Amino acid sequence: MRRAALVVAVPIVLAAVTPWLGSRYHVSFLFFLCMAVVLTATYDIGAGYMGYINLGHGAFFGLGAYVYGLTVTHGGPTAAALLLGAAAAALFAALVGIPLFHLRGAYFAISTFGILKIMEILAANLRGITGGTTGLSIAPTRSTFPTFYLMLVLAVAAVGLNAWIARSRLGLGLLGIREDEEVAEVSGIDTSRLKRVAFVLSALLPGLAGGVYMWQMTYVDPASAFGTSVSFAPIIMAALGGSGTVAGPVVGAVSLTLVEELLWSRLGYLQLAMYGAVLVFVGIFMPGGLMRSRAFGRAYAALGLPEHYGYRVGTRTVRSRRSHPSPTASNSCPVHAADSEPVGGEGRGAGS
Amino acid sequence: MSAFLQILVGAVLQGALYTLGAFGLSLSFGVLKILNLSHGDFLMLGGFAGYFAFLYGGLNPFAAAVLVAVLVFGAGVGYYRALLARLPSGSFRRLLVSSVMVTLGTALAIEDLTSFLWGGGSTGIPYRMTSLVWGQTVFPLLRLVLLFATLALTLMLHVFLTRTFLGRAIVASTINREGALVVGIDVRTVAVVTFGLGVALAASAGVFYATLYTIEPFMGLALTLKYLAVIVVGGIGNLPGAFLGGFVIAASEAFTAHYAGPHWSPMVAFIILVLALLLRPQGLLGRE
Numbered sequence: 351m352r353r354a355a356l357v358v359a360v361p362i363v364l365a366a367v368t369p370w371l372g373s374r375y376h377v378s379f380l381f382f383l384c385m386a387v388v389l390t391a392t393y394d395i396g397a398g399y400m401g402y403i404n405l406g407h408g409a410f411f412g413l414g415a416y417v418y419g420l421t422v423t424h425g426g427p428t429a430a431a432l433l434l435g436a437a438a439a440a441l442f443a444a445l446v447g448i449p450l451f452h453l454r455g456a457y458f459a460i461s462t463f464g465i466l467k468i469m470e471i472l473a474a475n476l477r478g479i480t481g482g483t484t485g486l487s488i489a490p491t492r493s494t495f496p497t498f499y500l501m502l503v504l505a506v507a508a509v510g511l512n513a514w515i516a517r518s519r520l521g522l523g524l525l526g527i528r529e530d531e532e533v534a535e536v537s538g539i540d541t542s543r544l545k546r547v548a549f550v551l552s553a554l555l556p557g558l559a560g561g562v563y564m565w566q567m568t569y570v571d572p573a574s575a576f577g578t579s580v581s582f583a584p585i586i587m588a589a590l591g592g593s594g595t596v597a598g599p600v601v602g603a604v605s606l607t608l609v610e611e612l613l614w615s616r617l618g619y620l621q622l623a624m625y626g627a628v629l630v631f632v633g634i635f636m637p638g639g640l641m642r643s644r645a646f647g648r649a650y651a652a653l654g655l656p657e658h659y660g661y662r663v664g665t666r667t668v669r670s671r672r673s674h675p676s677p678t679a680s681n682s683c684p685v686h687a688a689d690s691e692p693v694g695g696e697g698r699g700a701g702s
Numbered sequence: 703m704s705a706f707l708q709i710l711v712g713a714v715l716q717g718a719l720y721t722l723g724a725f726g727l728s729l730s731f732g733v734l735k736i737l738n739l740s741h742g743d744f745l746m747l748g749g750f751a752g753y754f755a756f757l758y759g760g761l762n763p764f765a766a767a768v769l770v771a772v773l774v775f776g777a778g779v780g781y782y783r784a785l786l787a788r789l790p791s792g793s794f795r796r797l798l799v800s801s802v803m804v805t806l807g808t809a810l811a812i813e814d815l816t817s818f819l820w821g822g823g824s825t826g827i828p829y830r831m832t833s834l835v836w837g838q839t840v841f842p843l844l845r846l847v848l849l850f851a852t853l854a855l856t857l858m859l860h861v862f863l864t865r866t867f868l869g870r871a872i873v874a875s876t877i878n879r880e881g882a883l884v885v886g887i888d889v890r891t892v893a894v895v896t897f898g899l900g901v902a903l904a905a906s907a908g909v910f911y912a913t914l915y916t917i918e919p920f921m922g923l924a925l926t927l928k929y930l931a932v933i934v935v936g937g938i939g940n941l942p943g944a945f946l947g948g949f950v951i952a953a954s955e956a957f958t959a960h961y962a963g964p965h966w967s968p969m970v971a972f973i974i975l976v977l978a979l980l981l982r983p984q985g986l987l988g989r990e
Contacts, residue, residue: 453979457934622811626810
């Protein structure tokens with residue numbers, strides 16, 4: 351347990367001292383790394399726990415960025431601008447969630463993408479408010495310290511939120527929805543309320559992160575706020591790391607950002623193609639992501655991290671629901687047990 | 703009045719083109735249950751192939767469309783065999799997740815590679831025909847011929863789907879996959895043919911698209927979404943419905959562009975998409 355605490359604390363402390371010890375480059379790199387962690391971890395609340403793919407997760411981020419920028423240009427204080435951005439994102443999620451959660455599976459995914467596109471076009475066309483395609487600029491800030499620490503706090507908070515969800519009643523309900531919504535419904539889970547709560551939770555921190563991003567960059571345009579890359583990067587990172595685990599989004603965000611920084615920023619092109627190749631590879635050969643691969647599972651166990659935050663999110667449910675261990679859970683390799691998605695088995699009846 | 707009519711006639715052409723491009727998406731979603739987010743990129747690739755065939759091979763768009771369709775059919779079969787047939791398909795949700803990952807990844811890779819090789823910027827096939835002049839009215843001959851070509855292709859597709867065994871097997875598989883299996887349809891072959899046919903149709907539509915409008919490497923994903931709107935409005939796997947959906951979307955876009963300004967027209971399809979999913983997920987012509 352002490353080792354586990356170290357594994358969590360050391361990177362945070364290292365990141366926290368970077369502004370004093372590292373260069374501007376390091377600070378900026380870590381800023382975007384933390385942003386990736388925020389977006390990926392919050393995206394995974396929907397995709398990983400609830401099983402609803404949100405192809406327009408960047409809409410929350412973009413809304414936060416625009417609301418922050420607009421509040422500041424109209425003379426609002428920074429703190430109010432940040433909070434307004436988060437509130438706008440949460441309100442947007444609550445409102446959009448009402449009609450959208452009548453849909454499931456592919457239809458839900460398609461409409462979230464549609465809504466992202468609508469937001470992008472609105473941002474480009476409402477020139478009087480948003481500045482159109484030329485974008486929105488605010489006065490630059492002197493120090494990068496506050497934005498950096500805020501983003502770091504947000505990243506820690508996002509992972510903490512997922513860790514809490516993984517252990518909470520809410521998380522159990524969401525896993526139930528993911529595995530079989532009808533069964534969850536008849537088991538007494540208020541699925542429509544839970545889905546909306548999870549959606550709002552997944553919108554809050556990206557809204558804040560959008561505000562912090564705007565504070566740091568002082569400029570936003572429709573493409574950088576609502577463009578496809580903001581929305582697709584979290585999908586790719588979560589899939590790579592392991593969707594539906596607490597550590598997975600962090601692993602995915604960190605590894606992909608690192609690879610991108612070390613290899614592709616030097617190359618300068620074909621970055622999207624690299625994203626695409628990673629996505630295809632993971633989708634076919636590693637649908638459980640890195641966290642559920644054997645090597646990562648071993649490393650994770652060796653670090654002494656609690657396994658229910660790693661590859662075994664949701665396994666607790668099996669123990670309480672079934673008196674005997676399920677055939678897949680007694681598999682010799684515990685790492686792959688999580689792949690069998692214990693709650694309801696594969697679809698209907700296949701697991702029983 | 704004349705503007706109204708002109709917009710309406712233009713919308714028929716645009717709608718027919720939408721139908722041709724979109725119907726493959728409807729087939730692959732209906733038969734394979736795969737949400738193919740890379741569908742629009744095959745249209746883009748078809749457009750570029752037609753462009754190069756015209757520029758270096760001197761092929762007119764109609765011959766190029768046939769050639770491109772054959773080539774892309776092969777590419778689609780290869781793509782399906784190599785990647786999509788291997789998707790983990792334990793549950794519907796898992797198939798959805800992995801198909802989104804793989805087809806989105808392919809879309810990003812295709813778009814970025816095309817942009818890298820092509821060098822960015824948009825282009826079109828500079829193929830022109832003389833216009834027919836009848837008194838005061840000018841008929842753009844190219845548009846008319848393209849309209850007839852698109853309609854002919856759609857009609858051929860309709861005949862294929864309703865009159866031939868393979869076509870009927872495809873339709874049967876969209877309606878009830880298990881039922882199709884029970885009556886002895888080789889669903890696997892149907893799946894391969896469906897996917898190849900779908901992207902081949904999109905690619906040939908791409909050649910026509912490039913002749914009428916301009917194409918650029920990053921158009922694919924937005925186009926896929928627009929095509930989803932077309933097939934959702936019409937109903938999955940329903941060709942007459944898709945035709946109606948294509949026309950509805952093309953007409954609303956054209957009228958929005960005319961009355962509210964062209965910068966609002968890209969939004970129409972997305973609004974219609976979301977509304978159609980919420981109000982009539984079975985499509986305009988579909989039954990409950």
